Amino acid sequence: MVTHTNNKYELIESDTIEFEDGTILRWIRALMQLGQSVFPGDLGGYLESERNLDPEGLAWVYDDARVYGEARISENARAAFNTRVHGNAQILGDASVDLAEVYGNAQIKDNAQVFDDALVHGHAVIAGNAQVYGQAEVYGSAQVMDNAQILGNARIHGKAKVSGNARVFGDAEIHESAHIYDNARVYESVVVHGRTKIYGNFVLSGTADLGGDLSISRNGFTILQ
Template sequence: MTEQTQKKYELLKDDTVNYRGRTLYRIKALITFGAVVAGELGGYIETEKNLDHSGNAWVGDDAQVYGSARVYGSAEVCGNAEVYGNAWVGDDAQVYGNARVYGSAQVYGNAQVYGSAEVYGNARVKSFAVISERKMIFWATNVGSENGTLTVFNGKDGLIVTRGCFTGTVDEFLSKSKEVHDDKTHHEYKLLIEVAQSRILN
């Protein structure tokens, strides 16, 4: 937080929960921003590093954000959702219900993760993702020429693939892969996409 950034919330030292050996503090809005009104109570965070003071990001209801996790931009974590580990939730993403985001996962763009969904590991969920249960996402790590992470998830208009800086449909990804990768790498991506489709769509 820079010196110019006004604090938008405070930690309530008298409203805490002890969870997994950590003390989490309920937050209270100090100013009105986004859809949050000054004085409104939010969810629980461990430190101010978990929720940026800039932007309209908010942790509401009984949601919990802790560890080195970070919520920023205009993202919202609410309901009984949990974000922890080194996970990031940003931009206009929403995580709610009983969803969990953890590990080094990143949820951003206009993604919605809710229900009983879990996003973890090195998964990258963005764009218009709509994930309400575990089976709606698949990822594989240590793939491609850069040993990165391929993530396939349910979107508003079908499956979305992310890999490095690429985001697009399955057909767009396979077309781009054929264009830029050798036959072996492209074949491996095709197999991984088949597994992802089998798990998500069946």
């Protein structure tokens, strides 16, 4: 048995996944060609209902990806592999989420990519060409924008922002209202918080804990213990 109210895909009622709370996810099957990667009859991932996947555009759920709750994949976005998107999360634009989890009220948009076991939740926003991957976690009201990259075991939370071409990796933690931008690099076990700004070509590593209203912008490489 199948059900659908759109011309893009159908839900296969005979192939389902049921959670302990009674939520039922249904396998999807394409009814039309979507770009060069999805063709009529192709099987996709799992949805709770048609509200989870835009009936317009090229948006698609691939492989074993699961989208449920009020979460939605829209426009030309994609969710693939073992991805989980739930809560009120939104994946839109040309964004992609592969083998990651996005939930709460998080938004992944534009050309942003979240992959390889990354976790994005709360009211976090990943936008532009930003990438979050590895076991990195972005949450709270944090923003990762432009061409920024968050990877490794890095954590970005609170109202922190990482933008420009900045990279945060290792076990670094950026939180409160800190901002890392331009070509700055922050890694190892550095913690940046308060209203601290790290920018320019500054490279910061070690075990530093920087807070308050610091503004660090000179070029160079600094290891703070």
